[in-house]
Amino acid sequence: MGLHQRPPAHAVSGPMSEIVSLHLGMPPSTFPWPLEGSNATMINEDSLRAFAAARGRDDRVHPRRTPYNFAGIPSLVGASLGLELELAPTLPEAALGPLPRRYDRVITLLVDGLGWTSFEAAGAALPFFRRFVERGVCSQLSAQFPSTTAAHVTTLHTGEPVERSGVFEWVYYEPQLERLFLPLVYASVEGSETAPLAAAPEPNPLFPARTFYTLLAEHGRSSACLQRDRYVDSPFSRSVCRGARRVGYADVPEVARRLAEATRSSKDPSPDYACLYLDDLDGAGHRHGPGSPEHTEVLGHIASALESELLPALARSKARTLVLVTADHGQLRVDPERTIYLDQLLPQCREWMRRDGRGRPLRPGGSPRDLFLYVEEHRVDEALGALQAALDGRAEVLRTSELVARGVFGPRPSPRLLERLGEIAVLPAHRGDAGEMIGWWGEGEGQQHKRGHHGGLASAEMAIPLLAMAFGRD
Incomplete structure (x- = not known):
């Protein structure tokens, strides 16, 4: 069918050292390894x-x-x-x-x-x-x-x-569509629903x-x-x-x-x-x-x-x-019961949001571990202050321009990425291997059920x- 339809171990600290130690106590492998010089x-x-x-x-x-x-x-x-x-x-x-x-x-x-x-x-x-x-x-x-x-x-x-690619999350605002876009499933957000998009000619x-x-x-x-x-x-x-x-x-x-x-x-x-x-x-x-x-x-x-x-x-x-x-x-590890929903915590936040091509408020892009808010420019300071006060101790809230300046996306973010990021980023806190989640309830479509998540900067x-x-x- 096919595809058509040993230098000495280095001492390291932490749990990985246990793997090395375990290896050193193992009997020799009986697996066939024919490449000379690869037994390191x-x-x-x-x-x-x-x-x-x-x-x-x-x-x-x-x-x-x-x-x-x-x-x-x-x-x-x-x-x-x-x-x-x-x-x-x-x-x-x-x-x-x-x-x-x-x-x-x-x-x-x-x-x-x-x-x-x-x-x-x-x-x-x-x-x-x-x-x-x-x-x-x-x-x-x-x-x-x-x-x-x-x-x-x-x-x-x-x-x-x-x-350079500009594809950074599960969902984000796509200016060419004037709406929220889910790149992996190639769909747009229409109110509380997602709608498949017609495929574009290549290159898309x-x-x-x-x-x-x-x-x-x-x-x-x-x-x-x-x-x-x-x-x-x-x-x-x-x-x-x-x-x-x-x-x-x-x-x-x-x-x-x-x-x-x-x-x-x-x-x-x-x-x-x-x-x-x-x-x-x-x-x-x-x-x-x-x-x-x-x-x-x-x-x-x-x-x-x-x-x-x-x-x-x-x-x-x-x-x-x-x-x-x-x-x-x-x-x-995350606990869905602890999720903070911004539109329930601060109902007025809907008024801060930019509108899509049909005049509807944009819900945030990203995920519950890295939320990106699309806020009217003249409301950014108001939104930033309210979110920082409401989420104190639960999340870092900052302008996305500050994240860009820190270089976390890379040294030279492209215009394509910058126009998709929004104005405010929310990075939920974590302790050890457990993290907070901050989401958007909407009409219930944003309810969280997951026990594990990712998207943030935690190690x-x-x-x-x-x-x-x-x-x-x-």
Whole structure:
């Protein structure tokens, strides 16, 4: 079927040191690892130090104060395929440590919601992740801000960081439509309902004109993008995955088998680059909370399918292959019963809002962990003062221009991003791995039920892994 329809371990502090210690006490692995020089046990200490330096006393992370940022992954993929793509930002050389720098093919596995905390726990318990600790390089990255799926899948598929892509959240005001827009489901907000939009011709003006896959194709490299059947052919996927073969799948065991078969097939060889998006873990975290038994069980199922199907095929392949495992964000535990709804707390806030193209007040964009308010310019000072007083101790309320000035979106935010951000940002507080949620009730459509969430700057939301491992025979 294919895709057509050991240097010594470094001492580190914290829970990850327990993984290294556990490894050092393990019996030798019996798994076949044919690539000479790839048997390095390495936790990238430089990445840990860089992330710690980007983390403030309030446990919020400035994503661009560490060179280890998710936005550098496309550049790493291109360089690993031997291409000079001039993408920015880039990742430090230490992200691959002692592993080779050039490969015949690269596979990126994006596990939605796999924060660094989940990796720490899984690394000691699940063989799939333990392989990367034993035989690869494990780096700690910062997610982009906002720590959302929309921002990160757009970056991975287009090569554009959030500051340039402008796709930053689940929902935001789109000036071209004059209404709130949900990019991933390609729909607009119509009152308390969402309405699908007719797909635009490609390239779609609502998304970046260039994709990472068209860039690879210009350099003679083939690509495949593997996603769930239910959205592999969505307008968003068609737009941001242009240039790649789009492959749908029903579940993780199936897609792991298909990738494995492609590595063995001479008639249907695997592409030079394959990007697999896995959404199960994030859903379990939202429903049950990160670290819950249900969340842990789903991670185990994902790891088991990849361990049993994909890794053995790669280990027997002659093609030199780099496998990268990463995530778009982590999650915080949240209590939906504690949610603060702004339009109930301050009913007058509806009067502050800008209007959409039909004259209706705009509800906020973003999520309950990073809310963006579209406020009439002459009401901003009034709104800012009232919100700061009402949310004292529960959230930071500031002008979005201040967030931009801090550089959390990146050094040079594009006009496309700036016009979508709104005037006021609300960043709910957190303590440890638990966070506040602040939402918008509306007519009840905004009621919160989730037990895990993300979007803000808390370290549990922002800390993500980048795991690298090399396969193949010379």
